[in-house]
Structure formats: C-alpha cells, structure tokens
Amino acid sequence: MFGLLTAVFALVVPHHNLVKNLRLDYLTQIVRQNPNVETIIIIGPDHFSPYQKSTSYGNLNWQLVNSQIDFAKGLETKLSPYLNLNNGIVRNDHTIYNLLPDIKSVWPNAQIFPILIGQKYSFSKLDPLISQVAKICQKNCLLLASVDFSHYLPATLANVHDRFTLKALNNLDPKLIQQAEVDSPQSLYFLINYALQKNIKKWHLFAHTNSGILANNFDAETTTHIFGSYSFSLLPNLFPDRSTTFMSSPPISQSDNLTSLGERFFYGTELKKSPIPPPFSIPPNFVTAGTIDKSKVTLIFLPIFTKNNQTFFQIGQAKKDSLKSLLSPHLSNPKFKIDLNTGTLTYVQ
Numbered sequence: 001m002f003g004l005l006t007a008v009f010a011l012v013v014p015h016h017n018l019v020k021n022l023r024l025d026y027l028t029q030i031v032r033q034n035p036n037v038e039t040i041i042i043i044g045p046d047h048f049s050p051y052q053k054s055t056s057y058g059n060l061n062w063q064l065v066n067s068q069i070d071f072a073k074g075l076e077t078k079l080s081p082y083l084n085l086n087n088g089i090v091r092n093d094h095t096i097y098n099l100l101p102d103i104k105s106v107w108p109n110a111q112i113f114p115i116l117i118g119q120k121y122s123f124s125k126l127d128p129l130i131s132q133v134a135k136i137c138q139k140n141c142l143l144l145a146s147v148d149f150s151h152y153l154p155a156t157l158a159n160v161h162d163r164f165t166l167k168a169l170n171n172l173d174p175k176l177i178q179q180a181e182v183d184s185p186q187s188l189y190f191l192i193n194y195a196l197q198k199n200i201k202k203w204h205l206f207a208h209t210n211s212g213i214l215a216n217n218f219d220a221e222t223t224t225h226i227f228g229s230y231s232f233s234l235l236p237n238l239f240p241d242r243s244t245t246f247m248s249s250p251p252i253s254q255s256d257n258l259t260s261l262g263e264r265f266f267y268g269t270e271l272k273k274s275p276i277p278p279p280f281s282i283p284p285n286f287v288t289a290g291t292i293d294k295s296k297v298t299l300i301f302l303p304i305f306t307k308n309n310q311t312f313f314q315i316g317q318a319k320k321d322s323l324k325s326l327l328s329p330h331l332s333n334p335k336f337k338i339d340l341n342t343g344t345l346t347y348v349q
Helices: 017-033 073-082 087-091 100-106 124-136 155-170 185-198 316-330
Strands: 008-013 039-045 055-057 111-117 141-146 151-153 202-210 222-231 244-248 286-293 296-307 310-313 337-339 344-348
Touching (some): 008 017, 008 185, 017 100, 017 202, 017 222, 039 185, 055 087, 073 111, 087 111, 111 185, 124 185, 141 185, 155 185, 155 202, 155 222, 155 244, 155 296, 185 222
Parallel strands (some): 008 141, 039 111, 039 141
Antiparallel strands (some): 008 222, 055 111, 151 222, 202 222, 244 286, 296 310, 296 344
C-alpha cells in the first residue's frame, strides 16, 4: 500500500464486498484529502440487464437503513442526453448499491449520479460522455469507477492478468485497457480518458488483493481487486511500467472451452507466447504465464488435462503432483526461486 500524496479527483474501487472493510478504509483515507466532496459520479458495469450495448442512469434518491443519499439532480440535464433513464436496472445492480454505505459514511452530504455501462458498449461511443463529465465535474466533484478485476481464474493467473491492467492504469493507456480482463474495461477506459482530459495523471496504487490468496486457495476461481486513484502532479509519470505479460499454452480451442476454462482465460495478457525461451523443458500439459519486468522474470505454471475434447485446470492432489514433477528437479538451482504451492518460479535474466 502507498500513501496518498495529494487531493484525488478520480479513483477506482471494487464492488466485491469480500473486501468491503478495505474499501471503507481506503475511502476514509481519500476523504482526508478530499473532505469537501459534494458530488460523486459513479460509473461501473451493467451486470444483469439485457441492454449490454447501452448506458443507463437512475434519477431517484437512495434510501439506506437510517439515511438517504440524494441523486445529483443538477447534473441530469447535462448528462441525460448521453444516457438512458432506467431506474429499475440501476437500483438493482450491486455496482452502485454496494458502495453507498461507504459513501454515506465518509461523505455524508454528497449527492451521487450513478451510471451503468453495458459490457458490450463500444469504447469509442463513450468519448462524448467522458468529455461532458470532464467538463461539468469541477470543484468538489469526484469520479468513482466501481470495478472488480480478474474473475473466475486461478489466483496465480489472475495476478498476471492484473499486472497487465495495472500497467495500463499506471501508463494511462486507453488502448491497452480495452483488453483488460476485468468486469468493465469500458469503465477503466472512461477513468483513464477522464484523467487525461483533466490532466490528473499521477496514478497511486493503494492496494491489490486476490480472493484466492486471501483464502490461501490456489485452485478456486477468484475475484481480484485494485484500489487506486489519479491526482494532479507536476511530475505525473516518472516511472512508466515497461513490463510485459504473456501466456503460452498448447493449442486450445476457445469455442470448445468456454464452459471449462472460460472466456476470460483467452485474454488479459499482451502476448500469447513467451518472448523468451523457457528456462527448461515444459511438458505439453502445462499452461505457462508470466511477467517480464526489466531483468526479472516471473513464471506461473498451471497443469491442465483434457476430457471429452475440453480442457480443464488440474486441482487438488493431481495439481500438486504435476507441479512437483515439473519443478522439484530445479529446486537446487540457485538461479531459481520456486514456490511449489503456487507453481511460481522467479529468476533474473
């Protein structure tokens, strides 16, 4: 975790309530830098509606247990031309309502303008809305992206995907973020372009968590979480992220494995093949993914098996045995740092 240095004007938090205490802690730190926030524009994915090629907003006040959060009516005429009014969809999506108790706790008098973005909505179609929000969100206004990150994958592969996403966020790269393996790349595209238009180019990472690591379960499907913000700085990007993420695997049909490996397995890295030779022979029943950061290489190994023309991740003892067979012969190599539990190997080129 890193300290917050200046006032924050745009941020991202997860709506996954597994980390709701950390989310509240983060917003409690944000409010120390931004105590006078009056309006919060919330953007995030439309999880459930059939209108996945649309954007929606709601214009009703929100009733909490013992309080109320008001809709920011003053923004409606300026934003409604770019959005569809649909209170039912907005009010029943946890993208919005999971964040409301935290917002009420830290900014008790703030009003909100909630926006849901369909998961098939064109990125380029967001540009006029982004420009309008950047124009009207001025003093005491905050943009908040409500986004969960990698989904449904083993913890180690999810972290490789998150490294890809963090690179795009740190480098303010709207093109790269479109390939991020998150539940709303559109919302992160919105966040990055908003930051660019507002000239708030300093990225602060507060925390990165992973449900699989939190539970010490490297077989289960995970959800990951990134907490971060953009603020103004005279030196916005002294440390661009020059890492490279990749995944190598034997030939695997995407169409045949949407129910076994899942669609998200097939994207979320920059390269589909390792740009460097493997450090030793890797059998064909392994997926290898990783990150190259300067001279440091981090590799993760995921044993797989095929049944009825579908590919699955090995789990349990079968996975442990496969990882042991692959990695144990190299434990004595001083060049390698190996974790048999996670199937991770790191070394310096």
